[in-house]
Amino acid sequence: EPCGYLLAKAGIIADMSTGQFVSRCTADAMTSAAASIKEGHLVAFPTETVYGLGADASSADAVAKIYAAKGRPADHPLIVHISSIDGIGYWADEISEYAIALARTFWPGPMTLICKRSGEAEDFVTGGQDTVGLRVPDHVVALALLDAAKQIGVHGIAAPSANRFGHVSPTTADAVREELDQYLSPEDMILDGGPSQVGVESTIIDCTGNNPHILRPGAITQAMIEDATGLKVTDAVHEIRVSGSLENHYAPEATVVLDTTPQPGDGYIAMSDKPTPEGVIRLAAPQTAEEYARTLYSSLRDADSQKLSRICIDQPQGDGLAIAICDRLQRAARGR
Ligand code: TXA
Ligand code: MG
Numbered sequence: 001e002p003c004g005y006l007l008a009k010a011g012i013i014a015d016m017s018t019g020q021f022v023s024r025c026t027a028d029a030m031t032s033a034a035a036s037i038k039e040g041h042l043v044a045f046p047t048e049t050v051y052g053l054g055a056d057a058s059s060a061d062a063v064a065k066i067y068a069a070k071g072r073p074a075d076h077p078l079i080v081h082i083s084s085i086d087g088i089g090y091w092a093d094e095i096s097e098y099a100i101a102l103a104r105t106f107w108p109g110p111m112t113l114i115c116k117r118s119g120e121a122e123d124f125v126t127g128g129q130d131t132v133g134l135r136v137p138d139h140v141v142a143l144a145l146l147d148a149a150k151q152i153g154v155h156g157i158a159a160p161s162a163n164r165f166g167h168v169s170p171t172t173a174d175a176v177r178e179e180l181d182q183y184l185s186p187e188d189m190i191l192d193g194g195p196s197q198v199g200v201e202s203t204i205i206d207c208t209g210n211n212p213h214i215l216r217p218g219a220i221t222q223a224m225i226e227d228a229t230g231l232k233v234t235d236a237v238h239e240i241r242v243s244g245s246l247e248n249h250y251a252p253e254a255t256v257v258l259d260t261t262p263q264p265g266d267g268y269i270a271m272s273d274k275p276t277p278e279g280v281i282r283l284a285a286p287q288t289a290e291e292y293a294r295t296l297y298s299s300l301r302d303a304d305s306q307k308l309s310r311i312c313i314d315q316p317q318g319d320g321l322a323i324a325i326c327d328r329l330q331r332a333a334r335g336r
Contacts, residue, residue: 034148046193176208
């Protein structure tokens with residue numbers, strides 16, 4: 001049963017489920033998950049984009065557990081999740097005016113701002129860079145966890161997507177369990193908040209230059225950024241390491257081929273107006289770019305669980321969310 005997160009929102013306290021997998025995200029469960037973070041354990045939690053694997057962003061030991069569980073190189077920076085815009089000044093310095101405008105407009109939401117780091121953002125969370133990535137996620141369970149953590153002195157929760165390094169990001173708690181179960185310890189937790197509603201990772205915006213610069217496309221689009229800031233988004237080339245920019249990211253086990261006619265036995269993802277050829281396994285038939293993004297990663301996982309060897313995917317058209325989808329598809333097509 002997916003999380004009763006509306007219960008948590010209403011502050012209704014119900015029974016907490018036992019064990020590592022918390023499917024009833026009640027106020028009690030949030031308090032206990034926050035305490036677990038504070039003690040240095042990992043808590044996987046839902047966000048509107050994808051599930052994150054969280055740890056106390058101020059604790060080197062806790063953050064090291066994230067890298068170990070993901071199998072991720074330690075020089076890759078993590079996003080620090082905060083409960084509200086008020087937390088930005090704790091982690092960042094010399095915050096540009098347009099960064100504040102973006103935060104005011106789109107937080108909580110699927111957007112990560114890269115700002116100059118403060119003394120609080122240490123090398124183990126920034127990958128040794130002089131910047132820090134910050135995000136206020138738009139999910140009631142994530143916000144409840146961040147709030148509860150803040151109340152006991154945890155200023156931010158560092159969290160990458162809750163998948164093994166290079167794999168497809170999880171958009172359900174079950175997908176997190178499949179990815180990470182064997183890498184979590186008994187004190188760690190997975191909070192179930194239902195399926196992520198956006199489905200692709202946040203837009204990452206470098207806010208350290210004169211103009212905003214998109215490092216990873218997402219649901220907050222270039223047009224939205226230009227609208228909110230009154231500034232042009234630049235294409236300046238930056239020497240910033242974004243592991244999500246690695247070519248072989250977001251890849252399922254099956255081979256992904258783009259814009260090719262599927263053959264019998266292939267999996268197939270395309271907009272709903274495309275028919276399914278005889279013998280082809282239709283994995284998704286979204287009607288909109290939003291639905292495409294929301295269902296993409298679970299469709300890729302579905303293909304792997306059916307042990308398909310090839311997935312044919314038609315890229316969506318358009319310049320909103322379609323850009324983020326095509327970005328992930330092209331990486332998936334390069335394979336693991
Ligand atoms: O939607 C999301 O952003 C999800 C949810 C859980 O919030 N998180 C996520 O985290 O996708 P992750 O670690 O899988 O991808 C975050 C990307 C990485 O590619 C990382 O390199 C980049 O953000 N990043 C983090 N801090 C950075 C910084 N200071 N400078 C440049 N890139 C940074
Ligand atoms: Mg990731």
